[in-house]
Amino acid sequence: MNAPTLSIEGLAVAVRTPEGGARRVVDDVSFDIAPGKMVALVGESGSGKTMIGRSVLKLLPPVARTEAGRILFKGTELVAASDAQMRRVRGREIGMVFQEPMVSLNPALTVGFQMMEALRLHHRVTEAEARRQALEMLERVKIVDPHGCFRAYPHQYSGGMRQRIMLASVLVMRPALLIADEPTTALDAIIQKEVMDIMSELTRDIGTAVLLVSHDLGMVASYADEVVMLRHGKVVEKGATQEILLAPRHEYTRMLLESLPTRAVSGGRPEVAGDNLVEVDKVSVEFRKKPRFFWQRSERFRAVDGASLTLRKGETLALVGESGSGKTTIGRALVRLVEESDGRIRFEGREVTAFDARSLAAYRLQTQMVFQDPFSSLDPRMTLAAIVAEGLRTLPGLSRAERDTRARAMLAEVGLPGDYGDRNPHELSGGQRQRVSIARAIVATPKLLVADEPVSALDVTVQKQILTLFSALQAKFGFSYLFISHDLGVVEQIADRVVVMYRGHIVEQGTRDQVYDSPHHPYTLRLLAATPRIARAGGSGYRLVRHEAAQAAAPQGFDYFSGGGAPVMHEVAPGHIVALKAA
Amino acid sequence: MSWRSLWRRPNAIVGGLLLLVMIGAAIVGVLYTPYDPVANDLATRLKPPSPAHWLGTDEWGRDVLSRLLFGAGVSMTISSFTVLAAVAVGTLLGAAAGYFGGWFERVAMALLDALLAFPSLIMALGMMAVFGPSRTGVIAALTLAYMPSVARVVRGSVLSVREKEYVEASRVMGNSEPFTMFRHVLPNCVAPIIVLATALFGWALLAESALSFLGLGVPPPASSWGGMLSDSRNYVGQAPWLALVPGISISLTLLGINLFGDALRDQFDPRMKNL
Numbered sequence: 020m021n022a023p024t025l026s027i028e029g030l031a032v033a034v035r036t037p038e039g040g041a042r043r044v045v046d047d048v049s050f051d052i053a054p055g056k057m058v059a060l061v062g063e064s065g066s067g068k069t070m071i072g073r074s075v076l077k078l079l080p081p082v083a084r085t086e087a088g089r090i091l092f093k094g095t096e097l098v099a100a101s102d103a104q105m106r107r108v109r110g111r112e113i114g115m116v117f118q119e120p121m122v123s124l125n126p127a128l129t130v131g132f133q134m135m136e137a138l139r140l141h142h143r144v145t146e147a148e149a150r151r152q153a154l155e156m157l158e159r160v161k162i163v164d165p166h167g168c169f170r171a172y173p174h175q176y177s178g179g180m181r182q183r184i185m186l187a188s189v190l191v192m193r194p195a196l197l198i199a200d201e202p203t204t205a206l207d208a209i210i211q212k213e214v215m216d217i218m219s220e221l222t223r224d225i226g227t228a229v230l231l232v233s234h235d236l237g238m239v240a241s242y243a244d245e246v247v248m249l250r251h252g253k254v255v256e257k258g259a260t261q262e263i264l265l266a267p268r269h270e271y272t273r274m275l276l277e278s279l280p281t282r283a284v285s286g287g288r289p290e291v292a293g294d295n296l297v298e299v300d301k302v303s304v305e306f307r308k309k310p311r312f313f314w315q316r317s318e319r320f321r322a323v324d325g326a327s328l329t330l331r332k333g334e335t336l337a338l339v340g341e342s343g344s345g346k347t348t349i350g351r352a353l354v355r356l357v358e359e360s361d362g363r364i365r366f367e368g369r370e371v372t373a374f375d376a377r378s379l380a381a382y383r384l385q386t387q388m389v390f391q392d393p394f395s396s397l398d399p400r401m402t403l404a405a406i407v408a409e410g411l412r413t414l415p416g417l418s419r420a421e422r423d424t425r426a427r428a429m430l431a432e433v434g435l436p437g438d439y440g441d442r443n444p445h446e447l448s449g450g451q452r453q454r455v456s457i458a459r460a461i462v463a464t465p466k467l468l469v470a471d472e473p474v475s476a477l478d479v480t481v482q483k484q485i486l487t488l489f490s491a492l493q494a495k496f497g498f499s500y501l502f503i504s505h506d507l508g509v510v511e512q513i514a515d516r517v518v519v520m521y522r523g524h525i526v527e528q529g530t531r532d533q534v535y536d537s538p539h540h541p542y543t544l545r546l547l548a549a550t551p552r553i554a555r556a557g558g559s560g561y562r563l564v565r566h567e568a569a570q571a572a573a574p575q576g577f578d579y580f581s582g583g584g585a586p587v588m589h590e591v592a593p594g595h596i597v598a599l600k601a602a
Numbered sequence: 603m604s605w606r607s608l609w610r611r612p613n614a615i616v617g618g619l620l621l622l623v624m625i626g627a628a629i630v631g632v633l634y635t636p637y638d639p640v641a642n643d644l645a646t647r648l649k650p651p652s653p654a655h656w657l658g659t660d661e662w663g664r665d666v667l668s669r670l671l672f673g674a675g676v677s678m679t680i681s682s683f684t685v686l687a688a689v690a691v692g693t694l695l696g697a698a699a700g701y702f703g704g705w706f707e708r709v710a711m712a713l714l715d716a717l718l719a720f721p722s723l724i725m726a727l728g729m730m731a732v733f734g735p736s737r738t739g740v741i742a743a744l745t746l747a748y749m750p751s752v753a754r755v756v757r758g759s760v761l762s763v764r765e766k767e768y769v770e771a772s773r774v775m776g777n778s779e780p781f782t783m784f785r786h787v788l789p790n791c792v793a794p795i796i797v798l799a800t801a802l803f804g805w806a807l808l809a810e811s812a813l814s815f816l817g818l819g820v821p822p823p824a825s826s827w828g829g830m831l832s833d834s835r836n837y838v839g840q841a842p843w844l845a846l847v848p849g850i851s852i853s854l855t856l857l858g859i860n861l862f863g864d865a866l867r868d869q870f871d872p873r874m875k876n877l
Binding site for chain 1: 766767768770771772773774775776777786789790870
């Protein structure tokens with residue numbers, strides 16, 4: 020075997036605490052990466068995985084310090100290296116791709132300039148040569164028009180494209196090591212797969228070793244050669260991906276894998292469905308784009324285009340789709356945060372659009388929403404009891420003391436008993452905050468709960484707890500549940516029925532088993548194929564499941580609908596509807 | 603968030619003490635001064651500090667300590683009223699513009715921008731020229747000069763807070779728009795308002811002295827700190843205490859206000875509770 024590109028021995032990183040002490044966030048971590056191999060650092064938030072990636076480049080935050088251990092990069096010790104030595108290594112020999120593609124490229128410079136900058140600095144090539152290499156690399160990351168991209172600015176590209184450009188500008192240096200910190204976490208499933216495919220192919224070609232930092236076990240299992248499992252800064256186990264993730268020995272790894280959403284837990288209960296609670300009838304929502312000059316007419320943009328769906332009493336309906344598909348907009352129209360421009364929404368048979376202020380207030384008591392970001396959905400100045408009690412404010416005939424009592428009881432119900440009511444949101448973890456958000460939403464016992472990506476910001480173990488809590492509360496209070504998510508794993512676990520959206524249109528809907536087991540629309544298939552999952556495989560083992568259902572042919576005379584005009588809704592099985600258009 | 607825990611902050615204690623001394627001086631100045639602050643006594647002009655005149659006398663032989671105490675009241679009233687009025691009007695305008703948006707925002711912001719485009723002192727000068735020198739005139743002019751910057755700052759932070767999910771959550775719960783604004787949006791904009799208000803207090807003190815210097819502020823012979831400072835300029839060489847006494851008083855007041863403002867800002871932010 021070749022000498023490893025990167026060899027970390029007994030690394031320890033400590034963070035200064037506000038009390039003046041020091042806390043070890045990385046403790047005695049050792050692993051090697053061979054040239055051309057991909058090693059994944061896996062763990063929940065707070066496991067120290069990002070700190071390890073950063074300590075290799077000596078880009079630790081000011082409060083953190085490397086306390087012990089050695090980092091050998093191609094035989095050179097980096098822990099004791101001077102700043103001047105590090106500058107020669109960074110960029111040229113070790114490249115880094117960050118999580119947030121929107122902020123990691125400089126918006127004021129063209130893509131080409133940013134790519135050539137490092138080439139000319141480190142490799143001292145001529146401008147023409149730098150241009151040639153940059154263009155070649157843009158081509159290899161499958162940018163459609165490399166010459167155009169070279170002259171363009173980062174804001175002209177979507178997140179996925181930017182991440183490819185980022186990858187190109189790092190790999191054009193042909194670094195010996197690439198550190199990728201959650202490189203696809205902010206991207207949609209299909210784009211996630213594209214970026215990862217390009218990354219693993221290119222690095223293998225160039226012979227770059229990759230240190231992948233990720234929390235996504237399915238993705239790690241599909242791409243990484245080796246896995247280092249971390250918990251509280253310590254290595255739990257490490258070894259070949261096959262062994263660690265598919266035949267785990269350590270209790271913690273098993274616990275993580277058990278927390279992954281699975282199908283059988285709940286959901287998929289077509290029998291729970293009662294009468295229709297909500298009917299969304301050919302609803303469109305239009306937004307105006309701000310014109311460039313005030314005398315121009317504002318352009319209109321249809322976020323939702325003629326969508327129809329029903330939500331029955333007591334069921335869980337999932338809306339899935341990529342960002343920009345309009346799934347959030349439908350949820351926001353239901354809770355009246357946006358107004359539909361066309362079509363009708365009926366709640367218990369009554370038309371929501373026609374409500375006057377009084378019936379709207381009554382309606383709002385019956386529909387509540389749980390938001391995605393647990394860090395911005397709670398007012399930082401209020402105590403938890405006050406936050407939850409506000410959900411009861413518009414309920415007539417309750418005294419302040421009664422509201423407080425009921426709020427505290429509901430906090431206990433979601434697992435935050437006792438003096439939690441007197442705390443402020445900043446004292447809580449993400450999962451606990453999401454519990455408060457749920458308590459606030461259901462304290463007035465609504466009939467409909469709209470949840471917009473409620474668990475996508477949480478670790479898998481916490482995610483599992485929240486999903487279990489949702490199911491328990493639904494069983495107890497009997498609300499219907501519109502669950503908006505891009506995470507097909509989570510949806511598979513809890514949804515009774517699934518609606519797939521694509522660019523403002525509903526392209527497929529049916530029961531969970533219909534959509535997951537016999538998907539019809541090509542978009543649904545791509546979505547499922549892009550989501551690798553780890554599933555139990557008899558005994559104590561696991562296997563990597565890639566969805567590869569065969570494409571069912573569209574009925575005679577029709578194609579599957581993919582935008583443009585109005586779709587024809589076709590029922591392929593009872594309750595299973597697919598969008599078509601005449602061929 | 604209790605007021606008692608405010609006094610555990612060193613900033614609050616030092617700042618509060620300084621302010622207390624200045625306010626005390628202002629109150630004493632109204633009730634009692636060792637000499638008549640406006641009585642000339644040419645026999646004792648430009649005397650250095652002595653047991654008879656603790657802080658010396660000025661070019662008209664007036665007792666500096668008496669003028670300082672009397673001026674404390676004048677300067678502090680003008681500055682506080684200016685800050686209060688500018689913050690109140692500016693916050694309301696800025697919050698309404700930021701929160702409701704639309705044509706109201708466009709009109710209000712265009713007017714405020716026009717006001718901002720004027721150098722504030724020139725505008726205050728113009729107003730004083732129209733109204734004639736008086737305390738209320740100074741307050742009104744300075745309020746109009748400083749209110750637009752408050753409105754701008756408030757609008758900016760309202761715009762960012764407005765997008766938070768807890769504001770949407772409040773709407774989904776059926777709360778009215780004004781309730782949402784006063785309960786969730788404005789309280790989360792307090793920090794920049796306090797910081798700006800403490801800075802404004804200093805600017806107002808200095809602007810009042812500039813106006814007095816130009817003869818458009820507090821009409822003589824009544825004293826104000828700014829007026830004392832500007833009167834001293836011809837005698838700095840012979841009688842440095844004339845400049846030092848009001849100068850140090852202004853500096854200490856500003857220091858107190860700033861320290862206290864910092865402590866208040868931290869106190870209002872629950873995230874800083876244990877710091």
